[in-house]
Amino acid sequence: MLEIDRLALDFLRYRGLWRRAAIPCLHDVSLTLARGELHAVVGASGAGKSLMAQALIGLLPGNARLRGSLRLDGELLDATRQAALRGKHLALIPQSLAALDPLVRSHHQVTWAARRAGVNAPRAAAERALTDVGLVGDSARRYPHQLSGGMARRVLLAMATAGEAEWLIADEPSVGLDPAHRAGVLEQLRRLADAGKGVLLITHDLRHALSVADRVTVFHAGTTLETAPATAFQGRGEALSSDYARALWRALPDNDFARPAVHEVPQLA
């Protein structure tokens, strides 16, 4: 069980030469992720979803100040433990394609990831991971700039799954993919969860997250408003407890496509 309990995050920034001011980015962020679960985190851009992912894996910038607690299987997940687990048991699929090395062919990068994760036969593991995401033959051997955005995203997914990581954090893994590839990526995350891994899916695409997720946490303005089972997103959203979650659900084009009334979302950024 991975637990985030009342996490808060500030960035320290210099105001003038001497004074430092704290800029609050996250407050009161709580959620749990179980083995075998696919847990989606949805919300507007700028709500702090990616910051939470970086905090989980211990890759925040140096001027970040963290409060609250992270626990993995009951034990505190501190910086030392994060460094030991990162890339082996805890893997991040980053949002930015800039995470790929532009000078190295894709299959080498996946092999490196497998080797870092401590896999016995890294080359075979990389090959398998690339096949799983539908990159075979020539397309797996290209340089990042020769790949389309969708293919590069799948290379990142292969890097995270080449090892035997038990916990996966996927940050917007399906953005920019056409419907067939988007479905492929989401189905693979579902399979990984079904195989016993804990998968955190960070996305702004509520509609498609619902087709694979067990539970959904709604993020708004730096805080987690509520966690609901995916089945609560139906009808007019009566089963949802927060107004923002309901507004987000109703705003989908195949629902009301409605902008929320002002009173429903008091502090819509």
Next chain:
Amino acid sequence: MLEARDITLGYRPGDSVLRGVSLRLAAGEWVGLSGASGSGKSTLGRLLAGHHTPRRGSLRLDAAPLPPHGLHPVQWLPQVPELAVNPRWRIGRILAEAWTPDAALRRRFGIADDWLERYPHELSGGELQRVAVLRSLAPGVRYLIADEISSMLDAITQAELWQTLAEIAEQRDLGVLVIGHDQALLKRLCQHQLRLENGQLWAEP
């Protein structure tokens, strides 16, 4: 009526992205356009807005050729607004380059007065997209090509943007071509839909 007739266009000699494409978009009409990535949707969109010259075929607005200079009556809105604005200009200057929308219209797009003093990187993607849409609505613009303009937005921001745009399109009788992957969205917005495949247009049932 914006009319493209038998358009052929490619980026390399002997290789055509669009092969004999014909399309009509009437004033006030909303048409959806989908197709796999790389099928030429954006190429067609940019062609309609005058960014490309066809190798063969003709493009006409109300049976007359499109003006070669000045404000183009067909405006293309790209998916990534950062690419459509000068990063060294403030928002006020970016808007003023096309026209000067009044405060009431700015408010309808949720553009606060203090944004005018900001630079593009000081706005979020959704905020900057609203600026880009408002800029494209200069008087004299008759058709909009919305190329995946809401695929990076959350559902609420997306609904707000489209509803504001729909109200203005109705007032001004604008024709809109909506390019996107999201079938639910296209169905919601458009009277009918087209699909681009192998360089040719097909009507979606």
